[in-house]
Amino acid sequence: MANLSEKKDAEIDQWIRNHEQKRATGAPLYLQLLEERARRSQGKGHLSIDKSLELLSQAAIEQRCVTYGDLAKASNVEWSQARHRMSGANGHLDRLLDVCHVRNLPMLPAICVNESGRDTGELEASALEGFAAGARRLGFAVADALSFHHQTRDACWQWGRDQSRTG
Numbered sequence: 001m002a003n004l005s006e007k008k009d010a011e012i013d014q015w016i017r018n019h020e021q022k023r024a025t026g027a028p029l030y031l032q033l034l035e036e037r038a039r040r041s042q043g044k045g046h047l048s049i050d051k052s053l054e055l056l057s058q059a060a061i062e063q064r065c066v067t068y069g070d071l072a073k074a075s076n077v078e079w080s081q082a083r084h085r086m087s088g089a090n091g092h093l094d095r096l097l098d099v100c101h102v103r104n105l106p107m108l109p110a111i112c113v114n115e116s117g118r119d120t121g122e123l124e125a126s127a128l129e130g131f132a133a134g135a136r137r138l139g140f141a142v143a144d145a146l147s148f149h150h151q152t153r154d155a156c157w158q159w160g161r162d163q164s165r166t167g
Helices: 009-021 028-040 049-061 068-074 079-086 092-102 125-137 145-166
Strands: none
Touching: 009 028, 028 092, 049 068, 049 092, 049 145, 068 079, 079 092, 092 125, 125 145
């Protein structure tokens, strides 16, 4: 394991980009870099990766979706502050995808939806594209974003059912 404590954020980001360009998203160093970047993204007043994963895991077990606002609430962050940190190429949801990849979990952010999709489990167009872009960055083949989202959402439900049986 590499000692990343003395590396600057920009160095870690560059190493991650290099791995992604080489399609080396399964390399041990890449996985360690993703985990380190996610760890650094958490701080006072920020969204918590661990609290979000806990909420998403419980939602998968209960076979339900959560909203972006639910993630903010789990971290005790006001929505007015959280909304700008939630999505985008380096947003909280992207960091959650990274950590799920590292920890060999299903893509749990697939069950985090806009308020309008809470009951249907469907993402709005911009959220769907962001989800697909994050998956592609991690090396997943995404030909059709909607089908991919449905497959990953179903994988989350299956994982949740499996956790219910073994837990």
